[in-house]
Each structure stands twice: as C-alpha cells, then as structure tokens.
Amino acid sequence: DTEVTQTPKHxxxxxxxxxxxxxxxxxxxxxxxxxxxxxxKPPELMFVYSYxxxxxxxxxxxxxxxxxxxxxxxxxxxxxxxxxxxxxxLCASSQEELGSTEAFFGQxxxxxxx
Amino acid sequence: GESVGLxxxxxxxxxxxxxxxxxxxxxxxxxxxxxxxQESGKGPQFIIDIRSNMDKRQGQxxxxxxxxTVKHLSLQIAATQPGDSAVYFCAxxxxxxKTIFGAGTRLFVKA
Numbered sequence: 001d002t003e004v005t006q007t008p009k010h011x012x013x014x015x016x017x018x019x020x021x022x023x024x025x026x027x028x029x030x031x032x033x034x035x036x037x038x039x040x041k042p043p044e045l046m047f048v049y050s051y052x053x054x055x056x057x058x059x060x061x062x063x064x065x066x067x068x069x070x071x072x073x074x075x076x077x078x079x080x081x082x083x084x085x086x087x088x089x090l091c092a093s094s095q096e097e098l099g100s101t102e103a104f105f106g107q108x109x110x111x112x113x114x
Numbered sequence: 115g116e117s118v119g120l121x122x123x124x125x126x127x128x129x130x131x132x133x134x135x136x137x138x139x140x141x142x143x144x145x146x147x148x149x150x151x152q153e154s155g156k157g158p159q160f161i162i163d164i165r166s167n168m169d170k171r172q173g174q175x176x177x178x179x180x181x182x183t184v185k186h187l188s189l190q191i192a193a194t195q196p197g198d199s200a201v202y203f204c205a206x207x208x209x210x211x212k213t214i215f216g217a218g219t220r221l222f223v224k225a
Contacts (some may be wrong), residue, residue: 032185032209040201042215043158053187056211090157103148105215 006091006106014114017082021109023074023091024071029104031055032074034066035090037108044092082114126222131205134189137204137217140185144206148213149189153200161189161202191221199223 004025018067021087023032031050035043039094048056064087065077074091088110095104127133139147142184147167164171164178164187171178171197177190188205 033211040218043216044215045212048211049213092157102160103162105159107155107157 003102004091004093004106006089006109009107009110010110011080012112012114013081013096015083017081018077018079020090021076021089021111024072025093025104026072026094027093027104028071029093029095030071031094031096032068033073033092033094033103034064034074034076034107035092037088037089037090046061047076078111081111083113086111086113090099116214123217124220124222126224127194129194129196129223129225131194132224133189133194133198134223135191135202135204135221137187137189137216138185139187139204139206140186141206141208141214143208145209147178147180147187148207149176149187149204150203150205150215151198151200152203152218166211170176188225189208191214194221196225 011019023028033048034046036046037043045058046060046110047066052071058066067075088108090108091106092103125135147220148163149161151161154157162173162176162178164180169180175192179188189202191198199221201218201220203218205213206212
C-alpha cells in the first residue's frame with residue numbers, strides 16, 4: 001500500500017463552522033506533512049510531524065490546528081476560516097526526512113470557505 | 115532569500131519529442147533536489163531526485179541534470195507521451211523537513 005488517503009475530497013464550510021480534514025497512511029512513514037496549494041501556485045508547507053510530534057509550524061494562523069493521533073493519522077482542524085483560506089490542502093508522508101526519501105502525497109481536500 | 119524558480123511557465127511539445135523543463139535555484143546550501151509531477155485534480159507525484167554530489171541521474175524515460183555552478187536544474191523527458199501532460203515542479207531541500215517548491219511549468223503534449 002503506497003497510498004496517502006485524504007478525506008473528504010471536497011469541503012464547503014462557512015466562516016463560523018468547525019471542520020476537520022483527515023489523512024491516513026499505512027506505509028510506516030514517520031513523517032507527515034500538511035501543505036496548502038492555491039490555484040496555479042506551488043504547494044506551501046504548513047506543518048510537519050515527526051514521530052507524532054510537531055516539528056515545523058510555518059507560522060500558520062491558529063485557526064488551523066494540526067493533530068497527529070498516531071503514526072498513521074494526521075488531522076487538520078479548521079475553525080473560523082476566511083474565504084482566502086480556500087485552497088487545496090495536501091497531506092504527504094515520508095519514511096524519514098522529506099529531503100532524503102520519496103514523499104507520497106494524497107489527492108488533497110478541495111476546501112471552499114463561504 | 116531562498117527561492118526556486120522556473121524559466122518557462124508553459125511548454126508545448128509534440129508527442130514523441132523530448133521535453134526539457136528548466137529550474138533555477140538560489141540557495142547554495144540546498145543539497146537535495148526533487149522533481150514532482152502534478153496532474154489535474156491530483157496531488158504531486160515524485161518523479162526523480164538528485165543529491166548535490168551528483169550532476170546527473172537517470173530514471174525510466176527521465177533524466178535530471180544538476181549544474182551547481184550556475185544553480186540550474188533540468189528535467190528531461192524522452193519520447194514525451196500524452197500522459198506526461200501535467201504541471202512539473204522542481205523542489206529543493208536544505209536538510210531536515212523543509213522543502214521549497216518552485217513555481218511550476220505546465221507541459222502540454224500535442225498528439
């Protein structure tokens with residue numbers, strides 16, 4: 001199994017809603033990532049978890065709250081988002097450091113904030 | 115600051131021809147480079163990588179060239195096929211978990 005599975009595929013939420021994005025991998029990877037990708041732009045790193053501990057937070061606003069319940073799961077909790085947060089949110093995993101081994105990306109969650 | 119960019123935002127090639135996608139980087143400390151392919155509606159897919167102690171690496175129909183003197187990276191795709199149509203990103207890593215993606219090049223393959 002070389003898949004990173006993200007749910008839901010699409011999400012529309014209001015600015016006062018609370019929602020969560022989920023990511024799952026069963027490749028035994030110890031590093032997991034959240035990226036944000038706006039249309040026609042490259043992915044931008046948001047968070048990195050290594051061995052279930054938050055390793056990098058790229059100065060992401062607190063309305064985005066990551067969580068790593070176990071080594072296979074990664075969540076992104078969303079609260080009080082703004083329309084400009086609408087984007088494709090990508091989850092990725094890698095065996096070790098992202099810069100050393102192949103990174104696997106999920107298909108993303110297309111988020112629209114209304 | 116750190117930056118990874120591409121010379122050409124779009125590239126159109128005839129099916130069967132070879133494609134070359136270029137990328138410039140500015141961080142001399144980068145020691146690992148990756149090419150990703152992203153098809154519409156999908157996440158990026160790893161194509162090939164290269165370390166800074168190498169200048170060339172070959173995969174199946176793809177070759178990555180690294181010129182550290184001019185901080186230039188290229189991806190060569192042999193016998194380009196319609197299935198190669200996608201956006202291609204170069205990315206650089208300076209160590210650890212932080213990988214910076216370049217702006218991307220859209221490749222169109224004409225049948």
